[in-house]
Amino acid sequence: MKATVRVMLKNGVLDPQGEAVRHALGAMGFDGVNGVRQGKIIELDLADGATEAEVKDMCEKLLANTVIESYAIEIA
Incomplete structure (x- = not known):
């Protein structure tokens, strides 16, 4: 099973x-680019039976700094 985690800085957080x-x-x-937000994509190759809740726990504990970053999970 594969999971993709998209991590971006939250709105209002400066993105140098x-x-x-x-x-x-x-x-x-x-000249037509008014703004750029840079983030990261993390691809996880998970064992069968892994749950989205486990991936969320990974994000909360390590993959994203939830104070300044938001994340989205896609399971495939």
Whole structure:
């Protein structure tokens, strides 16, 4: 079983990496980019029988800093 976790900074949290990417795109001539938010994708290869609740627990304890980040889980 595979799980994909998408982690992003919460709205209102400054994203210096995203701002650096936005600035670099502007310097390269891509003037239509008004904002960039950068996050991470984590793919988990899980044993059969693993549950979404277990993945949520992983996110809460290690994969996401829930003070400043939100996450979304997709099980396939």
